[in-house]
Amino acid sequence: MSTDLEDDLSRVLGRAAEGAPQAPTGFPGRIAARSRRRRTRTQALVAAIAMVIVGVTVRGTVGAQVAQTKLPEPVETVWPDAVWKIPRQLPGLPDFHPAIFIDSRTLLLETSKSDERADAVYAYDLGSGRTRKIADIPSAKWEYAFAYTVGEGRIVWQTIDKNDHTRFWSVPVSGGKPAAIDTGGPVKGRGEELTVVGDRVAFSLVEGGVFTFPLRGGRVTPVAGAERHHILRWPWVGTPSDDTQDREPSFRELLNAETGQASRAVVRPGESYVRCGVTTCVGLRPDGTRFYRLRDGSRERDLPGSPVLGLGDDRFMAVDPPGPAAGQALLDLATGKQGDLGLRPSAEGRMSGVEPGILHGGLVSYQLKDQYVIIDLARIR
Template sequence: MSTDLEDDLSRVLGRAAEGAPQAPTGFPGRIAARSRRRRTRTQALVAAVAMVIVAGGLGVTVRGTDGPRPAQTKLPDPVEKVWPDAVWKIPRQLPKVPDFRPLIFIDDRTVLLWTWKSDERTDAIYAYDLGTGRPRKLVDVPSEKWEYASSFAVGAGRIVWQTVDKNEQTRFWSMPVSGGKPAAIDTGGPVEGRGEKLIVVGDRVAFSLAGGGVFTFPLRGGRVTPVAGAERHHILRWPWVGTPSELTQDREPSFRELLNAETGQASNAVVRPGERYVRCGVTTCVGMRPDDTRFYRLRDGSRERDLPGSPVLGLGDDRFLAADPPGPASGQTLLDLATGKQGDLGLRPRVEGRMTGVEPGILDGGLVSYALKDQYVIIDLARIH
């Protein structure tokens, strides 16, 4: 592992870095000016596949509904008290807006909301102002029967997404952030394969396929170009791409191999015999040892630490976990491994023990959201320092 990556790894545990090596500007030629949240995320632009996908939404793994809180154990303070600048609660029902899910941040104060049709195809997208509490319809998303829109991303003043049809052919669309008519991006025909994740990087779009392979094309349209050496890879956090993907078979470690798509730098994570459910980000890995204890460590195998309680195995922004508190407490907390702080997510099991669970994932885009009674809780991981 090279020295510059090791330096960044050290900074993760020391809080000084947000978790990813700085991207050079050589690819794709220039990097557009970024907002505050993109700079603090080391130039990783938000993407629709931010966390775990559930029926087109983000950030939750559903195992049930809310229930009563046991009184015998004290849990940490609520997330909104621990990180007041990073947490919002918005109504689950909004005037003139159908059922929706929060997807991504358009900017520091605006969230993109996603609505769906009866067959779960995307219906429309809205911009929700967190300051005023007002939603604004951006556009009805065009799609044909058996064609599904996903992977919404923001950059260069545009909202970009993909549609995948029943033949697993992928097309790309774009519209102004302020709203307007969507237009297909001309890439010389559909891309063969099911698009998995896309981001906007300067004046280009980068995307990966579910079957592996990373590609780019001009935002205004043009030839699709494969990223050299990334034929098996998936976008993790640009410019880092890796293999295997987050969804692995036979308990393979996810993103064990990393490649910097701009410089060609490579990084292979240390995985020890008998370890299971290993999930690696750009700088760190979590997983389970043969004795069923959990660990958190740097990709080179150093600075290994035990994880408290029985955390759900997912790692947001290289530092955030949803963890079950130790002892008899029933609930779930958001744990910041860089600082040791925890916030109560407010989720409780029902009488039969089932509970909604939140799992920040390694494919993070900064937004965690989940339903809590009649509200959505929205957490901006980029605002947690």
């Protein structure tokens, strides 16, 4: 990407971001998240993760337009203030996964029981490496916890049972005994996205529909005009969701749940796998080339390399750098910078790849040998 292009797109995204919603107080950073391939624990459960790990077969790269013949610098070198590496096994926590950022320096870790139900949550200090238990996670058999979020000094999550009933829970960030949030009974439907907005909780359902209720408990209220919608980045909700069918564009229709403002992304004939965020979209043209542009169709640019389509924080993608070197890099569309993720193919030619999505809270995490690589997209400038 040329310097002019980098500066141009950076200015455009900056202006677009000014009109985008700000994260609610206490909610960590920008929202980036998952792709349509979600981490599931049962068929009834859709459990969002910040970075999806998928097995792919590495193929040779056609070199007709290859100028780069090696991988970029490692992500920790390109963005040293936004990347950490932590052990995959911690004292007393042989098996865990990073869930969300509690704050800019603290991770929420979740451990699981043998049947994949959540067992407990811990706070991990990225500076000192210290771990502190927050709470055990209560759940009945066939009831699974997921979609952790933070706000108003509390960690909030939801559980779903085998009958597709969703309940909500919270515990102080400082720790304690979790309490069910009284919403007058469980919600019928499969809970999906969850966020704290001031003194209320907003959530959406896999089946469609956006709702809110008081953080301290109270009646569940549907958001007017959002009967088919899903939370993208509050107050923006949209349809279809990121789990689209038949190559349908994701989040083509957006609605501001607070003001009623609407947005419809431009999708041209023959385009496929179009994934849209609050300000930008990526996708495939009919000829197989890849693009990114603003939602109104302007500022369209070609995507370099062979990206795995996913759009984190309206500006980040995982791409296969051109040239003979096999691997994967994180690309910042706003600046053109790339960082090598460190993943390499096995002797059989298979490699675990990562795909940043559009929905989760600033956290990118993946396993690399005996470590977790942790990236905070909100800290990349």
